[in-house]
Amino acid sequence: MKIVFTAKGTDMDAAMDPRFGRTEYFVIFDEDTKSVESYDNRSIEGEAHGAGPKTAQKLAEYGAEVLVTGNGPGGNAATVLKTTGIAVYIGAGDMTVKEAYEAYKSGNLKTV
């Protein structure tokens, strides 16, 4: 299963980015193969409108099933995530990606 984290860096030790739509990077962790990928989302800074749905669309292209983030997506992004069936966990904005993964595994994150 692929879990996506909104992050300020590219690996499991990176700090989480609490923002969803305008997150700097995604860290994509594949639980089956234990592989870590990342995606540079910084071009979203140039988007004045609709950053949330655009980022959510990107996530769907990666085949993510779970999203772990900080503040949680806004209304439009939430609609896209719901349509594409991605489960959303929030409240990990102050952690590292690794800590966020552990918090998710131990059921300590809120789902929306």
Place this chain on the structure above:
Amino acid sequence: MKIAIASGKGGTGKTTLSTNLASYIAESRECALSDLDVEEPNSGLFIKAELIHEEDKFKKIPEWEKSRCELCGNCQTVCNFNAVLKLGKMIMVFPELCHGCYACSELCPTGSLPMKQKKMGELKAYKSGNLNFIESRLIIGEEQAVPLIKQTIDYVDEHFSDEVIKIFDSPPGTSCPVIEATRDADFVILVTEPTPFGLHDLKLAVETVKQMGKPFAVVINRHGIGNDCVELYCKEDNIDIIASIPNDRLIAETYSRGDLLYPTIPSVKDAVRSISTYIDNFDLLDNGSLKSKKTGQIK
């Protein structure tokens, strides 16, 4: 003649000036005041007039029709606002992000995104003697002010001749709604307060109107607070300061009761008279520039 009253910074006195100036001008000639701050119109608090017309205002947004769609994705490529997204085998439209530009609809090879009407707000027109007042208000949850501002200006253009002085109470800031509210104006009055914050945002507003090629001048409100930074800046950049309204507790009290200021407060009457005289001194030329009757100078 169309005069937009704008500011950059919010809360500097656009509505105070708009309502008082329009009411003062209407004492001697026909005037149309439009509240184009459609997200939070408040000029109406100060205008006592009779409602003569109201109508719903609509914008058009695309609606996806699945049957003929070939999922080419052209719609999402041409949308500048991420309002249309292709997600797997479906096209999603986000009405709040849509600017109603028609690009996705017009450029869809299969005609799968026809434009449909959606109510965005209401326009009301009032009249009291020579004073006409037009107010538009976005409905709650509607994010796009620009289409409603545009339709309100269209209404004013259709209903009032060139001889009528038209005053546009603009939204604050320097973003799209302000551009829409000022783009048709022959002259822009920038209201500011004489503080570093006021100056900072005034500079942004000046840059904006300069880029639009609009003749403009400055009115200082709450004169006496802060410092002389605005006056120094205007002097250096050859910007006319056409009136100053003092910082006066009586003005705040009168305003808070929803009353006009100039009938009872001489300093405000002086200010609106100066502005009215300043405006009257210009002839509007066919090319859109203003020519001073006194000096022949072109603005």
